[in-house]
Amino acid sequence: MIRLAASETLIPAPNIEYYELSPILIVFGVGVLAVLVEAFLPRAHRLHAQLALCLTGLVAAFVVVCTLTDEAQENARAVPQKVAAEGAVAIDGMTLFLQGTILLLGVVAVLLLAERRLGGEFAASAATVPGSAAEKETTRLGWVQTEIYPLLMFSIGGMLIFPAANDLLLMFVALEVLSLPLYLLCGLARRRRLLSQEAALKYFLLGAFSSAFFLYGIALLYGYAGSVRLSDINAAVSGSEDNDALLLIGMALLAVGLLFKVGAVPFHAWTPDVYQGAPTPVTAFMAAATKVAAFGALLRVFYVGLGGAKWDWHPMFWGVAMVTMLFGSLVALVQTDVKRMLAYSSIAHAGFILVGLVATNAEGLSATMFYLLAYGFSTIAAFAIISLVRDGSGEATHLSQWAGLGRRSPVVAGMFALLLLAFAGIPLTSGFTAKFAVFSASASAGGTPLIVVGVLSSTVAAFFYIRVIVLMFFSAPVTDGPRVAVPSLTTALAVWIGVAVTVFLGVLPQPVLDLADNASFLIS
Amino acid sequence: MNPANYLYLSALLFTIGAAGVLMRRNAIIVFMCVELMLNAANLTFVTFARQHGNLEGQIIALFVMVVAAAEVVVGLAIIVTMQRTRRSASVDDAHLLKY
Amino acid sequence: MDGNVYIPIAVLAALGFGFAAFSVVTGALTGPKRYNRAKLDAYECGIEPTPQPVGGGRVSVKYYTIAMLFIIFDIEIIFLYPWAVTFDSFGISILVEMALFIVTVFVPLIYVWRRGGLDWDH
Numbered sequence: 001m002i003r004l005a006a007s008e009t010l011i012p013a014p015n016i017e018y019y020e021l022s023p024i025l026i027v028f029g030v031g032v033l034a035v036l037v038e039a040f041l042p043r044a045h046r047l048h049a050q051l052a053l054c055l056t057g058l059v060a061a062f063v064v065v066c067t068l069t070d071e072a073q074e075n076a077r078a079v080p081q082k083v084a085a086e087g088a089v090a091i092d093g094m095t096l097f098l099q100g101t102i103l104l105l106g107v108v109a110v111l112l113l114a115e116r117r118l119g120g121e122f123a124a125s126a127a128t129v130p131g132s133a134a135e136k137e138t139t140r141l142g143w144v145q146t147e148i149y150p151l152l153m154f155s156i157g158g159m160l161i162f163p164a165a166n167d168l169l170l171m172f173v174a175l176e177v178l179s180l181p182l183y184l185l186c187g188l189a190r191r192r193r194l195l196s197q198e199a200a201l202k203y204f205l206l207g208a209f210s211s212a213f214f215l216y217g218i219a220l221l222y223g224y225a226g227s228v229r230l231s232d233i234n235a236a237v238s239g240s241e242d243n244d245a246l247l248l249i250g251m252a253l254l255a256v257g258l259l260f261k262v263g264a265v266p267f268h269a270w271t272p273d274v275y276q277g278a279p280t281p282v283t284a285f286m287a288a289a290t291k292v293a294a295f296g297a298l299l300r301v302f303y304v305g306l307g308g309a310k311w312d313w314h315p316m317f318w319g320v321a322m323v324t325m326l327f328g329s330l331v332a333l334v335q336t337d338v339k340r341m342l343a344y345s346s347i348a349h350a351g352f353i354l355v356g357l358v359a360t361n362a363e364g365l366s367a368t369m370f371y372l373l374a375y376g377f378s379t380i381a382a383f384a385i386i387s388l389v390r391d392g393s394g395e396a397t398h399l400s401q402w403a404g405l406g407r408r409s410p411v412v413a414g415m416f417a418l419l420l421l422a423f424a425g426i427p428l429t430s431g432f433t434a435k436f437a438v439f440s441a442s443a444s445a446g447g448t449p450l451i452v453v454g455v456l457s458s459t460v461a462a463f464f465y466i467r468v469i470v471l472m473f474f475s476a477p478v479t480d481g482p483r484v485a486v487p488s489l490t491t492a493l494a495v496w497i498g499v500a501v502t503v504f505l506g507v508l509p510q511p512v513l514d515l516a517d518n519a520s521f522l523i524s
Numbered sequence: 525m526n527p528a529n530y531l532y533l534s535a536l537l538f539t540i541g542a543a544g545v546l547m548r549r550n551a552i553i554v555f556m557c558v559e560l561m562l563n564a565a566n567l568t569f570v571t572f573a574r575q576h577g578n579l580e581g582q583i584i585a586l587f588v589m590v591v592a593a594a595e596v597v598v599g600l601a602i603i604v605t606m607q608r609t610r611r612s613a614s615v616d617d618a619h620l621l622k623y
Numbered sequence: 624m625d626g627n628v629y630i631p632i633a634v635l636a637a638l639g640f641g642f643a644a645f646s647v648v649t650g651a652l653t654g655p656k657r658y659n660r661a662k663l664d665a666y667e668c669g670i671e672p673t674p675q676p677v678g679g680g681r682v683s684v685k686y687y688t689i690a691m692l693f694i695i696f697d698i699e700i701i702f703l704y705p706w707a708v709t710f711d712s713f714g715i716s717i718l719v720e721m722a723l724f725i726v727t728v729f730v731p732l733i734y735v736w737r738r739g740g741l742d743w744d745h
Binding site for chain 2: 169201208211215216223
């Protein structure tokens with residue numbers, strides 16, 4: 001009888017909680033199906049099939065997230081708490097709140113991507129060389145690059161895992177899964193293709209560079225703790241004093257990778273270029289959803305995994321938050337391109353959100369989550385409106401072209417003004433509620449200097465937001481200026497959703513604030 | 525052999541990679557330097573796996589290789605597209621996006 | 624300790640040699656024999672070598688497409704190695720997992736094939 005050296009006892013199969021993980025699985029499954037749609041459906045039917053598939057998937061995933069939240073509350077627990085997939089995924093309050101936010105933003109993003117009436121934002125065929133005969137031919141035939149939908153779904157899937165990852169390896173894989181499709185999406189613009197490809201190249205090279213830092217940070221933390229599970233790292237941090245260098249350097253490198261993704265100073269350099277060059281619907285999605293996912297991961301790593309080393313990272317984040325707020329607001333002052341201005345404004349907002357993070361208490365966590373939700377919807381609507389203001393050559397993003405827009409199209413300009421007021425943090429908009437929440441959380445944690453800097457940069461920021469409003473409503477319209485194009489139903493719906501959420505969270509924020517409060521819980 | 529030597533080597537490789545990213549001008553070479561950084565991290569993982577006596581680090585190295593391959597594919601796609609458009613892979617030629 | 628443990632190795636070796644001998648002999652007996660330049664070259668691989676152009680020459684962009692596809696599908700196989708080593712220790716679940724993984728990798732292959740990515744003259 002021949003017996004190989006196999007062990008007699010079976011290793012038990014890993015326990016996978018399919019139900020708790022189903023939002024993620026649904027989104028990835030839809031992504032795979034969408035690839036098959038690309039492979040087998042004739043070109044004419046692809047767009048509608050993709051739209052139906054993606055929207056159904058996102059809504060289904062959202063329903064599961066809501067059910068999970070609901071069930072946990074019925075079980076007499078205030079928040080859901082479960083570690084799934086052998087401890088690699090944490091399904092807790094924060095995860096579900098942020099996953100819900102990302103899925104809703106994803107729905108809005110799909111609606112934006114589906115815009116066809118304005119001639120489409122995406123290249124007819126990304127493989128053709130700009131200006132070539134092949135490009136003209138594919139455009140004439142009315143091709144569309146429907147691969148954007150599977151790419152978007154994979155990116156959303158990565159974003160759903162990113163804040164839930166309880167394990168640094170999973171977090172790294174999620175980071176790449178969310179980033180790689182975004183790099184490609186950035187390069188697919190229909191007009192100004194050189195600019196778009198350049199944005200993709202810059203985003204890719206800098207993104208890969210930062211993820212290498214992130215990975216090396218993980219390697220050092222693994223050396224320090226002997227494990228990449230956040231709970232094990234936390235135990236090692238609280239348990240021992242030795243080998244501090246590995247911990248400190250690993251922590252710093254990890255922070256580099258994550259702060260790059262949220263676009264905080266000094267790792268912000270890619271933001272304006274990429275936001276400007278990418279197709280506007282992609283910019284909208286990136287600005288909103290990537291921030292949500294990346295802040296979720298930042299919160300989990302530093303609250304759960306490195307909470308014991310708080311006094312080592314706390315000062316660093318204080319500094320980063322201050323510099324980010326000031327730098328974003330000041331540089332936005334001198335911008336002449338609307339997309340670049342909003343990019344710098346998003347850097348400033350990353351600073352405000354970091355104020356919530358450095359509060360390191362439950363209020364800070366819930367305020368950060370609320371801010372992410374509020375900012376996500378406002379920013380996605382703002383970029384959607386930018387894609388509507390057009391002249392003969394496509395989008396008119398230069399600020400001077402926006403002069404007098406309010407007289408020609410008061411409704412759209414009015415909505416844009418409202419969103420800018422929300423960014424500035426004027427009362428009765430979501431921006432005010434969100435800023436108030438992070439600042440009060442910071443106050444309770446003794447962050448007075450941060451609040452002073454925050455209020456100061458808010459004032460600076462308010463100046464350039466209001467400057468745009470003045471330009472739109474009180475300057476004489478430029479002759480031959482851009483028009484507000486009449487979009488198809490999907491884009492209009494996306495804008496209205498964004499504006500409605502912005503107003504709702506400003507006027508009646510309490511239900512959502514309560515939701516965020518209930519969800520401000522992390523499994524350690 | 526002392527495992528610390530492998531750590532020094534990997535730190536050195538990581539630094540060479542990072543310096544290359546910052547100094548080289550050809551997008552493909554910049555990208556190769558990023559890959560060097562990822563492999564430096566891999567060496568660190570494997571060394572620590574040996575030091576701690578668990579397999580986790582070795583498994584992570586496998587995952588990193590797969591992720592790096594995916595990154596290569598996306599990166600090459602972007603760089604080759606640029607190259608076909610401009611007949612150049614120099615990052616200095618990519619300067620349309622400025623203030 | 625008896626020599627029985629070496630039987631599988633011996634069987635495997637016999638199978639290997641047997642297969643090689645079978646292929647060579649059958650090929651020589653049944654295959655058509657047409658001689659051309661490629662077959663008479665010093666290093667025969669079925670393709671006539673192209674002369675090296677001056678200055679290295681340009682590589683066709685098609686080559687990158689094939690290279691990219693090769694890399695991605697080649698590296699995915701890496702997961703099969705640890706899987707094969709520990710296959711015995713797990714139950715049926717790991718077989719299902721790997722089947723799922725391979726199906727997932729197969730889907731992009733179908734996509735590439737349908738879109739003509741495997742077609743050199745496309």
